[in-house]
Amino acid sequence: MCKSVCKTLLVAILAIFVYSQPVLALAQELQSGDKIQARLATDYIHSVILAGREFYSSQIVGRLKKEIGLETSENWEKENALPLPAQFLKLSAKHSNDLGIGLKIRLVGLTPINTKNLPRTDLETLGLRSLSKDSNKPFTWIVKRGGRWSFQAVYPDMATSQSCVNCHNAHPKSPKSDFKLGDILGGILINVPLGNVPLAEKGVSSDDEAFQIPPAIVSDYVHAVLESDRFVYSKYVVKRMQEHNIVESSENWEDEKKLPLPAQYLLNTSLLARKNKIGLNFRLISLWPINFNNSAANEFERNGLVSVTVDPLRPYMGKLKRGRKSYFQAIYPDFAVSESCVDCHNAHPTSPKRDFQLYDMMGGMVVSFPLNK
Ligand code: HEC
Numbered sequence: 001m002c003k004s005v006c007k008t009l010l011v012a013i014l015a016i017f018v019y020s021q022p023v024l025a026l027a028q029e030l031q032s033g034d035k036i037q038a039r040l041a042t043d044y045i046h047s048v049i050l051a052g053r054e055f056y057s058s059q060i061v062g063r064l065k066k067e068i069g070l071e072t073s074e075n076w077e078k079e080n081a082l083p084l085p086a087q088f089l090k091l092s093a094k095h096s097n098d099l100g101i102g103l104k105i106r107l108v109g110l111t112p113i114n115t116k117n118l119p120r121t122d123l124e125t126l127g128l129r130s131l132s133k134d135s136n137k138p139f140t141w142i143v144k145r146g147g148r149w150s151f152q153a154v155y156p157d158m159a160t161s162q163s164c165v166n167c168h169n170a171h172p173k174s175p176k177s178d179f180k181l182g183d184i185l186g187g188i189l190i191n192v193p194l195g196n197v198p199l200a201e202k203g204v205s206s207d208d209e210a211f212q213i214p215p216a217i218v219s220d221y222v223h224a225v226l227e228s229d230r231f232v233y234s235k236y237v238v239k240r241m242q243e244h245n246i247v248e249s250s251e252n253w254e255d256e257k258k259l260p261l262p263a264q265y266l267l268n269t270s271l272l273a274r275k276n277k278i279g280l281n282f283r284l285i286s287l288w289p290i291n292f293n294n295s296a297a298n299e300f301e302r303n304g305l306v307s308v309t310v311d312p313l314r315p316y317m318g319k320l321k322r323g324r325k326s327y328f329q330a331i332y333p334d335f336a337v338s339e340s341c342v343d344c345h346n347a348h349p350t351s352p353k354r355d356f357q358l359y360d361m362m363g364g365m366v367v368s369f370p371l372n373k
């Protein structure tokens with residue numbers, strides 16, 4: 001009984017606390033000199049991919065197997081099972097790669113189960129061979145293709161649990177059957193375009209400092225990965241599982257042994273990504289939030305939500321100063337892309353708005369990270 005009442009009280013106290021704080025964030029114009037190192041950009045992208053995969057592996061695959069015996073299978077489409085984490089990653093990567101914004105993500109391996117995951121260039125092979133078991137540092141290089149430079153980074157993908165080892169070693173198509181816990185099974189390859197780089201033709205460079213990307217573009221990449229994960233989770237997990245009457249999604253997913261809602265999937269991914277302490281933050285907010293914690297936290301966010309309502313074609317972007325640190329922040333519109341968004345929000349007891357319609361702007365996705373130190 002106390003549970004919900006206390007929770008409401010706690011939220012109210014928290015809200016009063018948040019709103020009684022002076023607005024510390026000061027909005028500023030972005031300058032053309034504000035850039036992000038390409039290596040930091042791929043770190044952000046990688047941390048979103050890893051956080052999504054960690055949450056999917058432990059809280060969807062692992063937890064639901066234990067609680068309701070839900071299976072995860074390579075033949076998930078035929079077997080009414082969940083896709084493997086590697087397959088989830090590939091589905092999401094395909095979605096973001098197909099957006100045509102230049103960001104390309106691939107899961108690769110030198111001894112892969114699926115030969116499509118083999119490296120495609122000598123540099124990719126060199127990159128995978130150079131990864132060290134002792135660090136999570138990527139191998140990076142630049143390439144020129146069709147007159148354009150790209151920055152590429154391959155991050156090690158380690159067998160962090162015995163299940164990785166067991167499945168890969170036992171798989172009939174795996175060319176290697178003696179992987180051990182902690183071994184590198186492959187890598188996550190991330191490609192970002194650099195635009196015009198006035199450089200002599202050279203293949204590899206470890207001089208990452210030289211390669212920089214405008215923050216608005218970095219934020220577009222992060223947003224693309226988040227939206228792709230949410231798309232794959234909604235379509236191939238939530239919708240499929242509900243249609244086949246296997247398991248539903250619910251706000252109280254933990255107590256009810258169900259799937260988290262897509263908004264909760266994103267929120268939990270955000271909490272995991274934050275543990276990396278690389279400064280990247282993202283969350284969903286709204287002018288009409290179901291959860292009061294998802295209100296705009298400051299004037300910039302409020303202005304951003306209003307702006308993307310009026311002009312939903314462009315994200316709202318700017319620079320914020322907190323103390324001596326500058327942050328880049330962007331707010332992307334979040335639309336009611338299906339009737340289920342509308343139905344659930346309009347009917348939810350704590351929703352302050354009950355007349356959402358299909359394709360309405362329901363809120364925004366906030367992406368933020370620090371600018372040059
Ligand atoms: C239940 C089986 C299973 C488990 C568990 C599993 N994988 Fe895989 N993994 C696969 C399959 C199947 C593929 C090939 C997917 C495809 O591309 O079609 C794959 C692909 C990969 C690849 C790309 C290279 C390749 O082998 O094709 C990497 C890297 C990888 N997995 C790493 C991991 C890591 C790290 C873990 C543990 C955190 C893990 N896998 C857990 C089955 C598994």
Ligand code: HEC
Nearest residue numbers: 263284285286289290291294334335336340341344362363
């Ligand atoms: C089954 C119910 C349900 C469905 C379907 C649903 N949502 Fe939500 N949504 C919620 C709940 C509950 C929260 C609050 C989660 C939390 O505690 O942070 C939320 C949070 C949000 C937020 C953050 C602001 C807020 O209201 O707290 C946005 C934006 C949002 N949803 C948009 C969408 C969109 C867009 C869709 C469809 C693609 C959608 N939702 C589908 C229940 C739902």
